[in-house]
Amino acid sequence: MGKETVKLGLIGLGTIGSGFANLLKNNSSYISEKSGLNLELTRVADKDQAKVEALGFSDSVIASEAKEITENPEIDIVVELIGGLEPARTFVTEALKNGKHVVTANKDLIATHGKELLGLAREKALNIYYEASVGGGIPLIRPLKHSLAVDRICRLVGIVNGTTNYIFTRMAQDKLGLSDALAEAQKLGFAEPDPTNDIEGIDAAYKLMIMSSLAFGSSLEQDRLHVEGIGRVTYEDIDYAREIGYAIKLLVIGERQPEGLALRVHPTLVSFDHPLASVQNEMNAVYIEGDAVGEVMLYGRGAGAMPTATSVLADVTEAARSVVFRPNAGVIESDFTHLPLIPIEELKTRFYLRFLADDRPGVFAALANAFGDENVSLDMVIQKRRVGSTAEIVLVTHEVKEAAFQKALGKVMAIEAIKPESSMIRLLS
Amino acid sequence: MGKETVKLGLIGLGTIGSGFANLLKNNSSYISEKSGLNLELTRVADKDQAKVEALGFSDSVIASEAKEITENPEIDIVVELIGGLEPARTFVTEALKNGKHVVTANKDLIATHGKELLGLAREKALNIYYEASVGGGIPLIRPLKHSLAVDRICRLVGIVNGTTNYIFTRMAQDKLGLSDALAEAQKLGFAEPDPTNDIEGIDAAYKLMIMSSLAFGSSLEQDRLHVEGIGRVTYEDIDYAREIGYAIKLLVIGERQPEGLALRVHPTLVSFDHPLASVQNEMNAVYIEGDAVGEVMLYGRGAGAMPTATSVLADVTEAARSVVFRPNAGVIESDFTHLPLIPIEELKTRFYLRFLADDRPGVFAALANAFGDENVSLDMVIQKRRVGSTAEIVLVTHEVKEAAFQKALGKVMAIEAIKPESSMIRLLS
Numbered sequence: 001m002g003k004e005t006v007k008l009g010l011i012g013l014g015t016i017g018s019g020f021a022n023l024l025k026n027n028s029s030y031i032s033e034k035s036g037l038n039l040e041l042t043r044v045a046d047k048d049q050a051k052v053e054a055l056g057f058s059d060s061v062i063a064s065e066a067k068e069i070t071e072n073p074e075i076d077i078v079v080e081l082i083g084g085l086e087p088a089r090t091f092v093t094e095a096l097k098n099g100k101h102v103v104t105a106n107k108d109l110i111a112t113h114g115k116e117l118l119g120l121a122r123e124k125a126l127n128i129y130y131e132a133s134v135g136g137g138i139p140l141i142r143p144l145k146h147s148l149a150v151d152r153i154c155r156l157v158g159i160v161n162g163t164t165n166y167i168f169t170r171m172a173q174d175k176l177g178l179s180d181a182l183a184e185a186q187k188l189g190f191a192e193p194d195p196t197n198d199i200e201g202i203d204a205a206y207k208l209m210i211m212s213s214l215a216f217g218s219s220l221e222q223d224r225l226h227v228e229g230i231g232r233v234t235y236e237d238i239d240y241a242r243e244i245g246y247a248i249k250l251l252v253i254g255e256r257q258p259e260g261l262a263l264r265v266h267p268t269l270v271s272f273d274h275p276l277a278s279v280q281n282e283m284n285a286v287y288i289e290g291d292a293v294g295e296v297m298l299y300g301r302g303a304g305a306m307p308t309a310t311s312v313l314a315d316v317t318e319a320a321r322s323v324v325f326r327p328n329a330g331v332i333e334s335d336f337t338h339l340p341l342i343p344i345e346e347l348k349t350r351f352y353l354r355f356l357a358d359d360r361p362g363v364f365a366a367l368a369n370a371f372g373d374e375n376v377s378l379d380m381v382i383q384k385r386r387v388g389s390t391a392e393i394v395l396v397t398h399e400v401k402e403a404a405f406q407k408a409l410g411k412v413m414a415i416e417a418i419k420p421e422s423s424m425i426r427l428l429s
Numbered sequence: 430m431g432k433e434t435v436k437l438g439l440i441g442l443g444t445i446g447s448g449f450a451n452l453l454k455n456n457s458s459y460i461s462e463k464s465g466l467n468l469e470l471t472r473v474a475d476k477d478q479a480k481v482e483a484l485g486f487s488d489s490v491i492a493s494e495a496k497e498i499t500e501n502p503e504i505d506i507v508v509e510l511i512g513g514l515e516p517a518r519t520f521v522t523e524a525l526k527n528g529k530h531v532v533t534a535n536k537d538l539i540a541t542h543g544k545e546l547l548g549l550a551r552e553k554a555l556n557i558y559y560e561a562s563v564g565g566g567i568p569l570i571r572p573l574k575h576s577l578a579v580d581r582i583c584r585l586v587g588i589v590n591g592t593t594n595y596i597f598t599r600m601a602q603d604k605l606g607l608s609d610a611l612a613e614a615q616k617l618g619f620a621e622p623d624p625t626n627d628i629e630g631i632d633a634a635y636k637l638m639i640m641s642s643l644a645f646g647s648s649l650e651q652d653r654l655h656v657e658g659i660g661r662v663t664y665e666d667i668d669y670a671r672e673i674g675y676a677i678k679l680l681v682i683g684e685r686q687p688e689g690l691a692l693r694v695h696p697t698l699v700s701f702d703h704p705l706a707s708v709q710n711e712m713n714a715v716y717i718e719g720d721a722v723g724e725v726m727l728y729g730r731g732a733g734a735m736p737t738a739t740s741v742l743a744d745v746t747e748a749a750r751s752v753v754f755r756p757n758a759g760v761i762e763s764d765f766t767h768l769p770l771i772p773i774e775e776l777k778t779r780f781y782l783r784f785l786a787d788d789r790p791g792v793f794a795a796l797a798n799a800f801g802d803e804n805v806s807l808d809m810v811i812q813k814r815r816v817g818s819t820a821e822i823v824l825v826t827h828e829v830k831e832a833a834f835q836k837a838l839g840k841v842m843a844i845e846a847i848k849p850e851s852s853m854i855r856l857l858s
Contacts, residue, residue: 023579023721031579034646131576137722139568139576147560147568150452150460150742217463275728278707283724292452293566293739295712296729299704300722310722313579 005038006320009069009100011091012082013046013055016105016132019305020081020312021055027313037320043069046082070094076323077316080104089113092128096120101319105132105308111206115219127322129315134207135160135284137307138300142314144214144288151290153215156254157428158286159279160207162302163191163198164230164250166282172238172247178230190282200229201250201265208252211286212263216256218339226344228266237354237423240394241269244380246352247277251428260340262347269352269427276428345403350379350429352396353409355422359391363417370411371397374404390419399429434467435749438498438529440520441511442475442484445534445561448734449510449741450484456742466749472498475511499523505752506745509533518542521557525549530748534561534737540635544648556751558744563636564589564713566736567729571743573643573717580719582644585683586857589636591711591731592627593659593679595619598709601667601676607659619711629658630679630694637681640715641692645685647768655773657695666783666852669823670698673809675781676706680857689769691776698781698856705857774832779808779858781825782838784851788820792846799840800826803833819848828858 008024010017024041032038045063046052052062063069069078070091078095080102082088088109092102096117104110109117110130121128131141135158144153159165163185170181182199185191197203205227212218230250238248246269255262270277275297279285284302289295301307357363371378377398384392397405412418437453439446453470461467474492475481481491492498498507499520507524509531511517517538521531525546533539538546539559550557560570564587573582588594592614599610611628614620626632634656641647659679670677675698684691699706704726708714713731718724730736786792800807806827813821826834841847 019721027579027581027721030581034578137719138725139572139727142576143568143572146747147571147740147743149463150456150746151739152456152459275707278704285726290566290739292448292456292735294730294733294736296567296727297714298568298725298727300725304723306721307723310580310719311576314576317579318575 003032003036003038004324005040006076006323007040007042007074008077008079008316009043009045009063009072009075010041010079010081011045011066011069012080013044013048013051014081014083015305016308016312017046017081018051018055019309020079023306023309023313031317035317035321037317037324039316039320042075043072045069066091067094070100071098075100077101077103077319079312079316080106081312082106083108085109085112089117092117093120096124096126096128099124099126101126101129101322103129103312103315103319105130105312107133107203107206107210111209114210114213127319129319130210131315132308132311134210135286135298136300136302136304137310138284138286138298138302139311140211140286140298141214143298144211148288148290148293148296149214151292152256153288153290154256155289156211156215156286157276158208158211158252158284159249159276160252160284160286160302161198161201161204161250162282162284163195164204165279165284166190167230168233168238168248168250169281171235172242175235175239177235178233199231201227204250204252205265208254208263208265211252212254212261215254215288216261216339218261224341224343226264226266230267232423233267233425234423237352237425240354240384241352241425244396245272246270246427247272248425249276249279251276253428257342259346260342262342264344264347267425269425271428274428345401345406347402348399349402349405350397350399350427351405352394352425352427353422354392354394355412356390356392356419358417359386359389360417363415366415366417367412370415371408373411374408376400376405376408396427432461432465432467433753434469435505435752436469436471436503437506437508437745438472438474438492438501438504439470439508439510440474440495440498441509442473442477442480443510443512444734445737445741446475446510447480447484448738449508452735452738452742460746464746464750466746466753468745468749471504472501474498495520496523499529500527504529506530506532506748508741508745509535510741511535512537514538514541518546521546522549525553525555525557528553528555530555530558530751532558532741532744532748534559534741536562536632536635536639540638543639543642556748558748559639560744561737561740563639564715564727565729565731565733566739567713567715567727567731568740569640569715569727570643572727573640577717577719577722577725578643580721581685582717582719583685584718585640585644585715586705587637587640587681587713587715588678588705588708589681589713589715589731590627590630590633590679591713592620592624593633594708594713595711596659597662597667597677597679600664601671604664606664607662628660630656633679633681634694637683637692637694640681641683641690644683644717645690645768647690653770653772655693655695659696661852662696662854663852666781666854669783669813670781670854673811673825674701675699675856676701677854678705678708680705682857686771688775689771691771693773693776696854698854700857703857774830774835776831777828778831778834779826779828779856780834781823781854781856782851783821783823784841785819785821785848787846788815788818789846792844795844795846796841799844800837802840803837805829805834805837825856
């Protein structure tokens with residue numbers, strides 16, 4: 001069999017784009033040998049011409065604008081690596097309209113406009129590949145689409161943001177406060193100069209939406225997703241959690257429940273017995289529970305140019321096979337039925353709570369009443385160090401509905417002897 | 430698009446076969462909805478008719494012998510779940526000759542006759558799917574064939590035998606000897622009545638061969654693979670290892686080196702910092718290092734009827750797509766070039782050694798000379814508990830060629846004051 005040549009157009013030569021171009025250059029003969037496919041990078045475009053030139057592409061390859069790629073009749077696959085919503089959405093739409101498969105690492109785009117874009121792709125008998133949008137180099141999207149798609153996935157729990165995981169690791173290991181750990185992360189390139197999307201859980205929420213759409217066959221709408229960042233977690237919380245056998249991680253949690261889907265992103269106490277507790281530094285991992293398969297965990301580098309470029313190249317290779325052999329139809333793809341999202345108030349969780357109280361008679365009784373009134377039962381109450389006449393109290397509840405806990409918490413915080421600062425962190429059950 | 434019906438024949442209704450039949454019954458409408466494929470179990474066969482009847486198949490489905498499946502012109506895919514070399518090899522060969530795709534969970538068969546059978550499949554433009562042959566429900570074969578196949582994998586380290594991992598976990602947690610832990614494992618169904626293949630590392634070696642063929646594109650020949658079982662590891666070793674920061678695991682290790690491939694199976698000290706160290710009980714995990722992707726770990730239930738059946742069903746679904754849409758060609762499949770295996774004598778490793786010695790002057794000097802003569806340098810020497818005039822000595826070497834270490838070890842064991850019983854365990858570097 002002769003080699004089939006498949007022509008690629010690449011839009012975006014930032015870190016991942018350059019990584020992809022280099023990986024393709026290094027590995028294309030190896031891939032060609034194994035698969036019989038010649039992947040040819042026909043055209044590249046970036047608004048920053050200096051980047052294009054720095055990579056040493058010949059003039060015939062350099063496009064002066066994205067249109068020369070999305071409208072180029074020679075090109076079979078468009079690789080979109082510019083990120084963000086616009087103009088990425090326009091480029092991807094144009095590419096699909098012109099009959100090209102699309103490979104992207106753009107989580108914002110897929111989480112926000114995935115339904116529309118995948119619908120358009122389906123209409124055109126094309127596909128959009130987005131392995132690189134979640135978990136960098138970790139095979140996640142493909143296992144969810146293939147290996148695990150034959151099972152009923154009941155739960156998916158993940159550490160999918162490397163920045164916050166690195167921050168928590170440094171806080172725990174070096175007894176740092178959040179801002180010092182963030183500064184370290186920025187110095188080492190594990191956090192962006194503007195880390196808002198990471199710290200506030202938005203990056204993780206996008207990734208949860210993408211994985212949930214595949215794991216639970218639900219649509220990609222962001223309504224009523226509970227997203228909480230790591231801003232209020234202190235070194236003391238990490239230290240107390242450790243004392244009682246838990247690590248603190250920013251988790252994304254998706255669960256299929258009888259009433260619908262429960263999706264949330266928040267800092268979480270994870271028992272040291274759970275494999276996610278030992279995922280350190282900038283590493284990512286997703287723990288999946290299926291009715292038949294039991295537990296599966298996929299772990300690896302969730303970011304970085306080369307790991308992410310590997311996922312892009314794996315997608316390009318799959319898309320190229322599709323161009324040559326048209327095997328697309330029949331892939332188990334999300335069918336985008338809309339499952340109702342259960343509001344967090346309805347979910348049952350265990351809670352960790354830390355606060356300061358004047359150390360005087362009657363405080364514990366008032367506390368017990370506040371919780372008792374809402375049927376919140378306590379699993380653990382520890383009175384910690386005392387400074388002057390102030391005691392620090394750490395408690396963990398049994399499983400209780402969020403709404404009831406919040407009501408009890410309101411009453412607790414209204415007790416005169418209790419100081420207004422407090423930490424509340426949910427547990428993974 | 431109408432639903433396409435794909436017809437399956439199932440040979441073997443043991444634990445995995447029955448699990449697969451049940452999973453298919455429960456999930457086929459769900460899969461059909463998502464993929465547009467109707468998977469129909471057309472014929473089943475097992476030499477034990479009672480098993481067939483117990484599953485409640487109608488008479489028209491029950492085949493009286495495997496031939497009625499492998500020669501049945503209606504059947505598209507043959508699922509072989511009887512295990513062992515014969516008659517599985519004959520059945521698979523017949524199925525391929527009659528134009529059927531094959532799905533199997535049979536690691537012995539693929540490790541031993543994979544080259545021949547995959548060659549025959551290729552000749553017939555068919556495929557053999559064997560995700561379930563390694564790691565039960567963990568997606569391993571498919572990621573090695575697709576996601577990670579675009580990268581250069583340099584190393585693969587795995588815990589792929591649940592029985593021995595369970596045994597080591599119980600030994601460590603409950604201070605048990607190997608035979609007590611084995612008895613526990615047998616009682617709980619984590620070990621076979623005859624555990625030889627597990628305990629001696631043979632099961633793990635088969636799985637290493639299968640994964641290596643994909644990870645390194647090498648052929649599946651078993652020559653000169655170093656395989657060492659867990660029989661000589663004691664509770665004391667596990668305890669000492671923990672003291673110096675290591676867990677003991679039965680590992681399969683495959684490495685691409687300039688001179689060829691290094692493949693081995695042996696009990697190994699794994700630093701507690703390594704993600705494999707926290708893989709407990711009967712769980713399995715494979716840690717893969719690629720040039721571009723960095724580290725990836727795939728973790729889950731490595732055995733059990735339902736996890737394994739999930740992998741079989743995922744393969745069946747992929748094979749069914751192939752039947753309907755013929756997307757086979759171009760999958761990155763092992764190309765079976767023969768890479769030389771490097772003999773273990775040539776490999777550089779760190780060694781843990783434990784032995785007893787008469788506590789008298791000159792022993793340490795003799796020891797130091799024995800190691801020094803072979804240029805084996807020591808990283809750590811600990812004189813442990815003393816009983817009467819006998820001291821227990823634990824040492825760890827720096828990295829050294831196996832041959833040099835073995836020579837030094839011979840000299841050490843010849844020292845008159847040193848008792849003949851000793852433990853030698855390699856470290857994961």
